[in-house]
Amino acid sequence: MSDNTIDPATQSLVAHRNLLFTVAYEMLGSATDAEDVLQEAWLRWMKVDREQVRDDRAFLVRVTTRLALDRLRTMKRRKESYVGPWLPEPLLTAPDVADDVELAESVSMAIMMVLETLSPTERAVFVLREAFGFEYDEIAAAVDKTPAAVRQIASRARRHVEARRPRASVTxxxxxxxxxxxxxxxxxxxxxxxxxxxxxxxxxxxxxxxxxxxxxxxxxxxxxxxxxxxxxxxxxxxxxxxxxxxxxxxxxxxxxxxxxxxxxxxxxxxxxxxxxxxxxxxxxxxxxxxxxxxxxxx
Missing domain, CATH: 3.10.450.50 (Nuclear Transport Factor 2; Chain: A,)
Structure with missing residues (x-):
């Protein structure tokens, strides 16, 4: 099927899918749960009046973040009954991920384990701000907080992560x-x-x-x-x-x-x-x- 036969809503979702998956995965540490979030985001996207959407990317990130937050709170209960330590689901990644130093660090097992110590909202704010560079007002819309509150949450989460992240860097x-x-x-x-x-x-x-x-x-x-x-x-x-x-x-x-x-x-x-x-x-x-x-x- 060519792109010309795909409806515009689906085309937009496909265009942003890898970004949405990365956001959901960094928030959840689980590719399986991230895929579930994307599926639910797609179902919601299909019901939206797109004439009311000014920025498809921002809207989809907002929906994905909210769904991931809900899933993260559910996962917390699952992890409490998990046998032994819980590690993120490992992903085989392409060389270009390793070449992007900031991306490679943000999805590394070491940092993902540090993110596990944040609250769900702190994790969402930290990921959107530090890993993806979203503006505070965009993050505020995604997590249902004011921009001022998001700034405070981001600062607190950043201090928490900085105190625990590995210091040494190697090529x-x-x-x-x-x-x-x-x-x-x-x-x-x-x-x-x-x-x-x-x-x-x-x-x-x-x-x-x-x-x-x-x-x-x-x-x-x-x-x-x-x-x-x-x-x-x-x-x-x-x-x-x-x-x-x-x-x-x-x-x-x-x-x-x-x-x-x-x-x-x-x-x-x-x-x-x-x-x-x-x-x-x-x-x-x-x-x-x-x-x-x-x-x-x-």
Whole structure:
């Protein structure tokens, strides 16, 4: 079907879909829930009198934000009963996401975990302002607050995130090199070399969702992390392999055990060492690691 046979409302939604998905995903940390939000946004968009809409993009972002806020509050209850740590759903991303430093940081596992500590409204305001650069009056319309209130919320959320975000920055090439050294040491069982590439205070967070073995609490310290890894995916009797990839705009390893995908290990690199590891094993969260998901900021 050519674009000429698609009605204008659908054309507009398709044109902004990747932006709307990125907004919803950054707010929710779940591609599945983001897709549900977009579906509901589409249903609402089809019922709108478009003659009353001055700016399709602003209107669609507003609807998507409101729906995502409702979903975020529902997800909070789900997360309270979740088995073990809850990690965002990893997305295989294109190289252009990694090239956009601000976008890559905003969707990184590290920052997404910090966003989990914000209230739903704080998260929405922070994402729209810091990640997408929306004006305060646009955000106010999306979250049903005054522009003055949005400024205060944005300032509070920014301070909260700044106090918790990783400070060290590395080049993409350096991060990739460290990730490759880590992959090589892990898949060959060279735990002495693995110790060299891990920061002394490295933190490993694992997410099995109650469906796969995972630690119920973060594991801190290089030696403790190695003991956990060697007793798990690195245990003898298994054929462990891994492919270096890019997840959420940052280096990651797609791990396979005996030829079967076991999970995605996203890495945070600081000072030429792995400082953070986010291992998603929950099979329900691994549906987006085989095909690139387009993420954009405009």
């Amino acid at each position: 993409r090439a350096e991060a990739q090199a460290v990730a490759e050294s880590f992959r090589q040491a892990l898949t060959t069982g060279d735990f002495r070399s693995l110790l060299d590439v891990l920061a002394p205070d490295v933190v490993l967070v694992t997410d099995g969702g109650g469906l796969k073995r995972a630690a119920l609490h973060p594991i801190v310290g290089a030696e403790r992390v190695i003991r956990y890894v060697s007793g798990g995916v690195g245990k003898s009797g298994t054929a462990l392999s891994g492919d270096l990839t890019v997840v959420n705009g940052n280096p990651a390893i797609l791990l396979q055990v005996d030829g079967v995908v076991d999970g995605v290990l996203a890495l945070r690199v600081e000072h030429s060492r792995v400082a953070g590891m986010y291992y998603v094993r929950n099979p329900e969260k691994l549906t987006r690691v085989g095909t690139e998901t387009p993420l954009i900021r405009s």
